[in-house]
Amino acid sequence: MTYKVSEEGNISTVFLNGEIDMDVVDKAKELIMPLIEAKKEVHINLKDVQYMDSSGISVLIESHQKALEVGTKVTLKEISKSVLKVIMMAKLEQILNLD
């Protein structure tokens, strides 16, 4: 997994790239959670994520819940077809903010 972060005002956009599995979730969490804790609005761009497993989905849930807790928002942007399928399999399309 590789990533890029861009900032615009209070919005941090995290562009994730590659395959997100148990081996890289800690790296993804270390990247995303501090932004949420800093009360940034976080956009996670998933256009270039070709594969995500249950570990990756757990990071999305944890990010969403942490954002609610601190009073900000996480939005998933440009979700790739393969990731959307896993989100839907987990029945999270009504829970997470998808754009």
Added chain:
Amino acid sequence: MNETNKSENKISETREFIVNSASLKEVRSFSREVFEKIKIDQDLKDELVLAIAEAAQNIVKHAYKDIETSNDKMEIKISLGKNNELEIGFFDKGKPVDGAKVRHRNIDDVKPGGLGTFFIQQIMDAVVFREGEKPWINHLILTKQL
């Protein structure tokens, strides 16, 4: 160890992987290689790769829980019978797994974790845990009629 046996099945391929999270990428690559040889649509291939990777992840996370360093290997065998039944076997030497206690979390109780087993059950027709024959401790069998 890699093994290909086409005598009784249309496809039967076996590979071993070190039990750690870094192997999951190799597990997916192996699965994709095998499914390239089977005429099924890409969406189903992707689902099957996910199910296999989740089962392998469960071995790393649960059968080897609290075992920090190990050179143990797990073995994955993908077979497609002449009746088009896909069988995927997982063999490991971790802690014995009681299949009756393996459950996914309530899917409506949204929280991180507990989704891997749910995905496997969604994708596959059957999930069976057996005691492994020596040298294995656990033998998990996933099946799906293609």
